[in-house]
Amino acid sequence: MQQGRDPFGDPTRPALDPVESVERLAELGAYGVTFHDDDLIPFGSADSERDAHIKRFRAALDRAGLRVPMATTNLFTHPVFKDGAFTANDRDVRRYALRKTIRNIDLAAELGADTYVVWGGREGAESGAAKDVRVALDRLKEAFDLLGDYVLSRGYPLRFAVEPKPNEPRGDILLPTVGHALAFIGCLAHPELVGVNPEVGHEQMAGLNFPHGIAQALWSGKLFHIDLNGQGGMKFDQDLRFGAGDLRQAFWLVDLLESAGYQGPRHFDFKPARTEDMSGVWAAAAACMHNYLVLRDKAAAFRADPAVQEALRASRLDQLALPTLARGEGLTGLLADRRAFEDFDVTAAASRGMAFEQLDQLAWDHLVGTR
Amino acid sequence: MQQGRDPFGDPTRPALDPVESVERLAELGAYGVTFHDDDLIPFGSADSERDAHIKRFRAALDRAGLRVPMATTNLFTHPVFKDGAFTANDRDVRRYALRKTIRNIDLAAELGADTYVVWGGREGAESGAAKDVRVALDRLKEAFDLLGDYVLSRGYPLRFAVEPKPNEPRGDILLPTVGHALAFIGCLAHPELVGVNPEVGHEQMAGLNFPHGIAQALWSGKLFHIDLNGQGGMKFDQDLRFGAGDLRQAFWLVDLLESAGYQGPRHFDFKPARTEDMSGVWAAAAACMHNYLVLRDKAAAFRADPAVQEALRASRLDQLALPTLARGEGLTGLLADRRAFEDFDVTAAASRGMAFEQLDQLAWDHLVGTR
Amino acid sequence: MQQGRDPFGDPTRPALDPVESVERLAELGAYGVTFHDDDLIPFGSADSERDAHIKRFRAALDRAGLRVPMATTNLFTHPVFKDGAFTANDRDVRRYALRKTIRNIDLAAELGADTYVVWGGREGAESGAAKDVRVALDRLKEAFDLLGDYVLSRGYPLRFAVEPKPNEPRGDILLPTVGHALAFIGCLAHPELVGVNPEVGHEQMAGLNFPHGIAQALWSGKLFHIDLNGQGGMKFDQDLRFGAGDLRQAFWLVDLLESAGYQGPRHFDFKPARTEDMSGVWAAAAACMHNYLVLRDKAAAFRADPAVQEALRASRLDQLALPTLARGEGLTGLLADRRAFEDFDVTAAASRGMAFEQLDQLAWDHLVGTR
Amino acid sequence: MQQGRDPFGDPTRPALDPVESVERLAELGAYGVTFHDDDLIPFGSADSERDAHIKRFRAALDRAGLRVPMATTNLFTHPVFKDGAFTANDRDVRRYALRKTIRNIDLAAELGADTYVVWGGREGAESGAAKDVRVALDRLKEAFDLLGDYVLSRGYPLRFAVEPKPNEPRGDILLPTVGHALAFIGCLAHPELVGVNPEVGHEQMAGLNFPHGIAQALWSGKLFHIDLNGQGGMKFDQDLRFGAGDLRQAFWLVDLLESAGYQGPRHFDFKPARTEDMSGVWAAAAACMHNYLVLRDKAAAFRADPAVQEALRASRLDQLALPTLARGEGLTGLLADRRAFEDFDVTAAASRGMAFEQLDQLAWDHLVGTR
Secondary structure: OOOOOEOOEOOOOOOOOHHHHHHHHHHOOOOEOOEEHHHHOOOOOOHHHHHHHHHHHHHHHHHHOOEOOEEEOOOOOOHHHOOOOOOOOOHHHHHHHHHHHHHHHHHHHHOOOOEEEEEOOOOEEOOOOOOOHHHHHHHHHHHHHHHHHHHHHHOOOOEEEEEOOOOOOOOEEOOOOHHHHHHHHOOOOOHHHEEEOOEHHHHHOOOOOHHHHHHHHHHOOOEOOEEEOEOOOOOOOOOEOEOEOOHHHHHHHHHHHHHOOOOOOEEEOOOOOOOOOHHHHHHHHHHHHHHHHHHHHHHHHHHHOHHHHHHHHHOOHHHHOOOOOOOOOHHHHHHHOHHHOOOOOHHHHHHOOOOHHHHHHHHHHHHHOOO | OOOOOEOOEOOOOOOOOHHHHHHHHHHOOOOEOOEEHHHHOOOOOOHHHHHHHHHHHHHHHHHHOOEOOEEEOOOOOOHHHOOOOOOOOOHHHHHHHHHHHHHHHHHHHHOOOOEEEEEOOOOEEOOOOOOOHHHHHHHHHHHHHHHHHHHHHHOOOOEEEEEOOOOOOOOEEOOOOHHHHHHHHOOOOOHHHEEEOOEHHHHHOOOOOHHHHHHHHHHOOOEOOOEEOEOOOOOOOOOEOEOEOOHHHHHHHHHHHHHOOOOOOOEEOOOOOOOOOHHHHHHHHHHHHHHHHHHHHHHHHHHHOHHHHHHHHHOOHHHHOOOOOOOOOHHHHHHHOHHHOOOOOHHHHHHOOOOHHHHHHHHHHHHHOOO | OOOOOEOOEOOOOOOOOHHHHHHHHHHOOOOEOOEEHHHHOOOOOOHHHHHHHHHHHHHHHHHHOOEOOEEEOOOOOOHHHOOOOOOOOOHHHHHHHHHHHHHHHHHHHHOOOOEEEEEOOOOEEOOOOOOOHHHHHHHHHHHHHHHHHHHHHHOOOOEEEEEOOOOOOOOEEOOOOHHHHHHHHOOOOOHHHEEEOOEHHHHHOOOOOHHHHHHHHHHOOOEOOEEEOEOOOOOOOOOEOEOEOOHHHHHHHHHHHHHOOOOOOEEEOOOOOOOOOHHHHHHHHHHHHHHHHHHHHHHHHHHHOHHHHHHHHHOOHHHHOOOOOOOOOHHHHHHHOHHHOOOOOHHHHHHOOOOHHHHHHHHHHHHHOOO | OOOOOEOOEOOOOOOOOHHHHHHHHHHOOOOEOOEEHHHHOOOOOOHHHHHHHHHHHHHHHHHHOOEOOEEEOOOOOOHHHOOOOOOOOOHHHHHHHHHHHHHHHHHHHHOOOOEEEEEOOOOEEOOOOOOOHHHHHHHHHHHHHHHHHHHHHHOOOOEEEEEOOOOOOOOEEOOOOHHHHHHHHOOOOOHHHEEEOOEHHHHHOOOOOHHHHHHHHHHOOOEOOEEEOEOOOOOOOOOEOEOEOOHHHHHHHHHHHHHOOOOOOEEEOOOOOOOOOHHHHHHHHHHHHHHHHHHHHHHHHHHHOHHHHHHHHHOOHHHHOOOOOOOOOHHHHHHHOHHHOOOOOHHHHHHOOOOHHHHHHHHHHHHHOOO
16 A cells, blocks of 8 residues: 555555664654564565575664564455455464564564554455355454464564454454454453454544543553554545544544553554655654644643633543542442432532533633643 | 424423323334333432332233333423432432432332433533533543442442433533443443343434444444434434435444344334324324334345345455555564555555446335336 | 424523624624524514614614625524425425515615525425426526516626525425535526535534535635535534534635635534533634634645645645646547557556645644644 | 455456456347447557457447447546546646547547446545636636537437435545536536436435436436445445445436336446456346336335325325416415415314325335235
């Protein structure tokens, strides 16, 4: 995709050599670089070629002082995965997918990655009987349990991050949202090894509020990685640079990640528009980082503003932070409290305004720099 | 809504007395009737009035031979819940909501309900800072844990069913999809007491495949209840009669519920269009049941058709049902199997067609009755 | 709606007296006030009551120094319009709707309005056979032609503005987008009398780019009025304050209106959230105006920035402004120009980057105030 | 696409020779075959190669007895069109696009086509300043006016059909819906030469009701061609076989085309799923035709059913067909008719049910074959 190919158009740019990527990202101030196995080592390379590719990549990393925090397997480009990888109806394809993944996990561990992203973009269907979803979830669990066993048996310090997406390239993809992925993880043999890698545009393709989904992932202790980009609403996966698309959600996302103390990588997973040459590609890459830092500063200023703190109290966010039951009160206490029900002045309570418009307008002015 | 009120229009029909509902539903062959507390007993009724309402309703149930399989609390109509109930920023509103719910749980148990639906339609926000979602999830968990304690302490044979919805009436609602609800349930103190009550239109408002979501709920053992209706795509919540809206998903849904042996209620939660008088209301109610039965018969015929069974094999659904690893093979076996990777003929595997078009066309012909 | 009623909730605020509205809007610096007939004069008022309401409203306008630039008829709230007004299947309802409209046109003219908005929110259907759309368009054309005749016969200086919307309250509404409305207008007897009144959220409910639709309306000479508000993507009609929702589209919209020299009203058609008391209502109203002015200044600074002007040239916007054929060249010239085809270096042309990322990032920095 | 390439995957099938297509389509009973210039003659072919390709294709048509009712230019695949063709910012690209189109119009005329489809899939933008939409519409009009001049000057019996699409491959495409295209056509120098070619999935990608859009196109006399396929809601362009996706809209569409006496081609523009081999491709092609015919028969039976005719009267479709004003009544008559307003019993009129649920359920039973 780096080459600007799309469903209706041929590539507009030459392929980018992974080594050149490393060099350019280092210049832009990136902290690390991530890879799909097939981007680094062309699909079907002989073992000797594979070793040469790896050696050359390591040397580039060393020169540039970059690390590899995350790696992943390409289980979607080759026609063999047309009906999925871990949930392909064909059992031999599933076995092949597992072996391809394990092989790349070894490389990821060798290169020092601590997160292994699994995007099941081909695990899905276009029609009703083509996939028995309950059985497919059995197969998906089998795969994750096995990969967990493998990582544990090798002692790799790797954790998995599931990347949800509702559709595209399949008509419907399994684990379509952060919620579905979190629920699935809870059913695995090694849930502690698996978290999520949400992508801004993927949740927005289902019209969902991205910061809300991230908040639930954080609340569940499962935000292992994040893919930052932009999306212009419910349509094909656009992978715009971070900050393009829904700017207000981008602001609240950065506010959340920073105030929650998220320690994982901020990974920019965008696809430079097909209209751009390489100068546009690198301008977009630089803009992703710039935009994150701008929003981070704005979020910090918003939280530090005394008027905002007052507005948060006016909207009773402080009360939300208090448990609903008093310490030690218990059910009995609640049931005995006549002020809670029998003597509660519903009409008076209903008439209290929430002051959310004032609060949100303060945020708006911080975002556009008029406060 | 029964009266045909909508955001731009006044009611077009008189209010329906709950006792008349019971009688008419019995005539239509319904198995049971469900209720919101405020529909049965007007909000703010004195205790004596409340008792009279309940007594009259019980008598009607007895006469009609209907039971009450499910009940729920209205935590959304009154202005006091404008910012939510269990996650309202105002602590006193949260306490009131818990008490209102507990009061109605007692009634539900008394009337013999075994499922208690919780739709948190007001638990959400329109703007970013107005709700700290992580903190709100703490409050929501607190509420469910408390209600679980209550039901256990009373020995009620009640289970809770969370009804997810992405938006409307709030701009974004917490637990927006079946996936998010399942994930949340896994974090509760009494997860075994809580399942989901998905509604067709709610998932489709996020563009999600409803049968896929139901399959994951079934796979998780959490489909406690289901709300059947119709929806015309990503727009406001239409609550069309079952069978209207996405007909193909309706077919696959019924196929799934029936083949999975789902034992819970098939609850039709539709809102008769505002254009209809009472004869239209009852025609739509009868059509919901008729349409379910028609689709049930079609799904059974589809599964029994030898040509379909052959097509399912041609699409290798039988292989999907086999574990990916042989019994006792383990990781070691997989890693040692050269046919799985080194000697796997990727090109040959990639060239196998999946025969999904033929399979789906068989389903199409069954659905429209041309097979 | 001003009272905070929604499909699942009762009003949270008292009704606002039209006279008080006039006073408050004047304090906020508004230029005019608009009205629905039924807001000013309760539906079904006797003629004498009607006159008193009008007199009182006029007096308030005079005191406040506000004018009435636009008026409209409520053809959607009362149950009689449940199947539409100008396209209701019932002929007597259509006749009543015309008379109700004509009566209010007289008042609008008397109060000095020059624009009459027609929102056909009930002209639509929920199911396929319920409305023969071609016949309904005949009826809609009949209505507009008649109203045009009326206005011409009275010599009123009024123009009509059709307000498109894709759905809600009907499952599908006729003339669902700006495009459909423009096309319809072209088929009328008096097309010069009719333009469009697009609303931000309505086009965004169909996932359309609002500034693009406005550009086509302007290009067609048909932007007679505009409703400014905010919307959070494809869901129910939110009517957020202007600036909330899609901030980047809001910026491009203001840039377009200002650079196109749009002379019509900037009408803020938002519904204050149900969570708010009256202080929130007025804060939101003030914010609409503030946000427009902030964006207007930013758009002006963007256009005046020499770096932006250079970036626009780098993206060849200057070339887009040139006709594709040279003056006097004609088809013959184009066909004879070998550089246009036979000798055109396709590969070289294809390799030119468009520099859109750099240009859009300049806009981003202007918007958030970092440039 | 015929080869099963998608944004995340390589081709899964070999390229299909146009001559083989002709033969297979003839076997399936098709009436004609359509082409993109680049599918028939690879982009950049020398003139001698071009002639050979054409000759071979003509021979195949003659052997198979198929005609070419429609042709079109590929103005989207090659990188030179990455920013558009007729509205590319680069003037030389626009000139090249016109010449490429004219060249293929000559071929289309030679092969006997009477419709020339223009899909402006690359005419659009991903960001706000990248395209001045008003200026781009000037360029688009310039192109259509010129092509109209060309066709008239040559005396070709060709008409143009604009194919709207909201997005993909561009973030937003100009003329996003049938409505926008109809409005644009009204502004052309030769509007009589230009109509629309709506595609099922394209309108549904904007959540619009496809039969409603087709009805407006028919009403405007502008339905010159139609692309029949299926789409699963608001997501990427799926191009499913006809009948897949929204089955109820497919039924109403066929009902409309048949009852309106539409005389143009029923063109199936689907992309066989990437999972399928050639047998799946041809099964899907055959199913498109089968499904259309099945729905045609069902629509005819629905319209012929006396119970349906009665239900249509109960829903007052007969009244919708009557003009709102009596013949010769005029405005004066309406204004003088006290029954229309002063004496109109609003309450009684409001209480009449529309009987739409009964009507729609009859359609449902016809569709699934239970009536």
